Amino acid sequence: MRYSNFTFSLCLFFSVFCVGQDSLKTVVAEPGDGILSLLRKQGVDPYDVFDEFVKLNNDSLRDSVHLIAGKTYVMPHVKLDTVAIVDSLQQQSTEIKELESVSYDIFGEKHKNVIKKSDRLEGNVYYLVSGHGGPDPGAMGVYAGKNIAEDEYAYDITLRLAKELMAHGAKVYIIIQDPDDGIRDDFILEIDHDEEAYLDKRIPLNQVARLKQRVEIVNDLYKSNKGKYQRLIVTHVDSRSVGQNIDVFFYHHEHSKNGKKLAESIHKTFQAKYKKYQPNRTYSGTFEDRTSLFLVKKTHPAMTFIEIGNIRNAKDQVRIVDPDNRQALAKWIGEGVLLDFEGE
Structure with a gap:
């Protein structure tokens, strides 16, 4: 299917x-x-x-x-x-008490049931794009002697985020999809190249063509949902020097007031979580405009571009490979989305 x-x-x-x-x-x-x-x-x-x-x-x-x-x-x-x-x-x-639930195969057999939490995002539309995929695995790292790839972890976090938003009544478009990989609870996510873009589109090898394809898909959907509350969230994993430990940070379009508010709301949520759960550690993640990024510059919905961490750094790898941590990331991003929509 x-x-x-x-x-x-x-x-x-x-x-x-x-x-x-x-x-x-x-x-x-x-x-x-x-x-x-x-x-x-x-x-x-x-x-x-x-x-x-x-x-x-x-x-x-x-x-x-x-x-x-x-x-x-x-x-x-x-x-x-x-x-x-x-x-x-x-x-x-x-x-x-009665719980409302519905099943979606894209999340995999073990995670397919979405339990309804609220109607807080009812009528809202969210486009979720995980970085790279198909012929391009994105940034690469080595964990426990095995190669790990950016696209697999960005996709897993994106699926978890989709469940969070759907549980609050949102309509979610998952722009990059893998027909075989649902949400996975493994540390090492096996690398494959069978991801596709929305509506069974083959992902091009050429980087510019790949980015243009995603922009066209999102912008076409944006037009079809005209008049609705719409937001775009792009998820990537960075690659820097092995010794560079970074926090989760966020980009937005310099002229998008709503995009800035979305990025700031998620950033505030992460600040609050670190203050609560890691009071002895300073959160150094930022939110800033970076219109030079193709998806930030060309897509129509208000959006934020998220970098989860450095796939080559040992400390950041714990954040990325631990399935509990990926779930926490998705949950915190989801709470930031709720803050963005509902205000403080």
Whole structure:
């Protein structure tokens, strides 16, 4: 099944049920536990309940996705799929809440279900472009003795961000798509070259042709969604000297007031997260205009261009290769998008 002709919105849902928080089991995180391993140890398929676990324990997670050893966490109830079980729980006078969810194959089998969180972005349109892809893997690095490529990690973060935005009701266009790679929870993401551009377009080898193709796709979609609230987010991973450790930083068009506001909102979110979760570390990421970048200069929607880190630097690699960190990045960008739309 191909995904290129998909546009995504939470317009359909199926219902699943879980027991209210006051009656759910709690567990204490041990040193070395991550969300996935903790859920597995409790006999739960972590991919079925990951988003619900994060939602239930949001205030007790470091960096929004990391467990804190010694802290108590609420376990989601297993999904119920029979009326008899639901009736039994209702008879026990437990609180039942309904979660809206819809499935999208592009996220992969383990992550395909998007649980609705709100309607805060309902009617908004977001275009997400991950850097490079197809014949061009982008920046390259070496981690644990294996080659790693920019396009694979930028794509994984982009998919995670798409889920975040869709969970709040947004319509999301994923401009670069891979028919085989959904969201992956591996440190080493295998390199392939089968990515395509929106609507089954082959990605050109020539850099200028590749950038022009993305600009044309985004601008055509922008015209078709005229009158709607529209934003573009481009995600890249930088390549600098091995010894240069950098923070996440953001670019915008020098004459775009809305683009500057989007970049600034996400930047503020990252500042706040670092202050909360890493108080002894100064966040040095910036937001600034850089109209010389082709996608910044030529695309019509207000936009921000994000550089995640230096793929060749050992410290930055931890931010990039750890799937929990990629999830945190996507979540923080998503919170910045909400701040941009709703204001302070």
